[in-house]
Amino acid sequence: MTITFKRVSYGLGAEVQGVDLRKPLADADVATIRQGWLEHNILLFRDQDITPEQHIAFSARFGKLDDHDKLYKYRHPEHAEIFIVTTRPKADGSPSDTRETGVNWHSDMSYTLKPATGSLLYCVEIPEVGGDTMFSNTYLAYDTLSEGMKKLIDPLWAVHSYAYAIHDTEKGRNPEVAKAHIDANPPVMQPMVRIHPETGRKALYVSEGATTQIVGMTPDESNGILQYLFRHSVIPEYTYRHPWRPRDLVMWDNRCTMHKALRDRLPGAIRHMHRTTILGEPCGKPLV
Ligand SMILES: O=C(O)CCC(=O)C(=O)O
Numbered sequence: 078m079t080i081t082f083k084r085v086s087y088g089l090g091a092e093v094q095g096v097d098l099r100k101p102l103a104d105a106d107v108a109t110i111r112q113g114w115l116e117h118n119i120l121l122f123r124d125q126d127i128t129p130e131q132h133i134a135f136s137a138r139f140g141k142l143d144d145h146d147k148l149y150k151y152r153h154p155e156h157a158e159i160f161i162v163t164t165r166p167k168a169d170g171s172p173s174d175t176r177e178t179g180v181n182w183h184s185d186m187s188y189t190l191k192p193a194t195g196s197l198l199y200c201v202e203i204p205e206v207g208g209d210t211m212f213s214n215t216y217l218a219y220d221t222l223s224e225g226m227k228k229l230i231d232p233l234w235a236v237h238s239y240a241y242a243i244h245d246t247e248k249g250r251n252p253e254v255a256k257a258h259i260d261a262n263p264p265v266m267q268p269m270v271r272i273h274p275e276t277g278r279k280a281l282y283v284s285e286g287a288t289t290q291i292v293g294m295t296p297d298e299s300n301g302i303l304q305y306l307f308r309h310s311v312i313p314e315y316t317y318r319h320p321w322r323p324r325d326l327v328m329w330d331n332r333c334t335m336h337k338a339l340r341d342r343l344p345g346a347i348r349h350m351h352r353t354t355i356l357g358e359p360c361g362k363p364l365v
């Protein structure tokens with residue numbers, strides 16, 4: 078099998094060709110894919126007609142998978158390793174609790190002490206238009222800061238909070254579940270600049286979705302700097318916007334990217350996605 082990578086944008090991302098994810102992969106192929114992932118930060122696999130088992134089996138080649146026990150209400154009923162992001166209404170006709178998941182820029186699970194290394198999102202159903210996901214390259218975001226800003230933020234920490242990240246629709250509709258999830262995910266401190274453990278490169282690690290304040294600064298100081306960094310980290314040149322097709326699988330590296338699910342959906346449009354999550358190495362400190 079010859080595996081090739083074709084860039085999908087300037088900022089990040091490549092389409093992987095020559096892989097059939099229904100079949101078990103040789104170790105050498107997994108190593109090639111991992112290398113491509115480290116280089117391109119997100120990988121796109123098109124036309125992969127895979128079952129949840131095959132999705133899980135492929136994902137598990139890159140690390141131990143989360144069973145989503147801290148967000149247990151949203152996982153697949155038969156496969157704990159699959160988290161469901163959907164606009165499909167629930168059986169009783171009420172709106173889905175995950176229809177607004179990920180609408181603000183974020184890196185998965187940055188509000189925990191073991192943020193996700195990677196995530197693999199599979200498109201089961203997508204409306205004719207809309208339902209795109211945007212990705213940004215946070216190496217580029219860091220590299221393009223001034224030396225002065227780099228020096229300022231290199232040693233700093235910032236608070237990441239699930240209570241802040243959780244969307245109002247989830248809080249309002251299901252206060253008990255929201256409270257259980259918030260209690261299971263107390264706020265943490267993360268370095269503002271994260272050193273990628275595999276590439277050694279520095280990436281900006283703050284997000285509008287989860288970062289509430291810079292440790293050791295006044296709220297005014299913190300807000301000013303964070304607002305600037307949030308804007309800077311997602312300028313169009315550093316991003317890729319993915320228009321989903323059914324059977325696309327996108328695998329991203331949360332250590333050097335952020336993503337955002339766009340709210341570009343017509344009323345009633347059905348978008349149904351399955352995500353696996355690769356557990357990460359420890360990063361961050363408890364908030365004391
Ligand atoms: O639905 C999407 O496009 C992304 C949702 C999200 O943030 C995630 O699955 O991690």
Ligand SMILES: [Fe+2]
Pocket residue numbers: 179183184185336
């Ligand atoms: Fe996400």
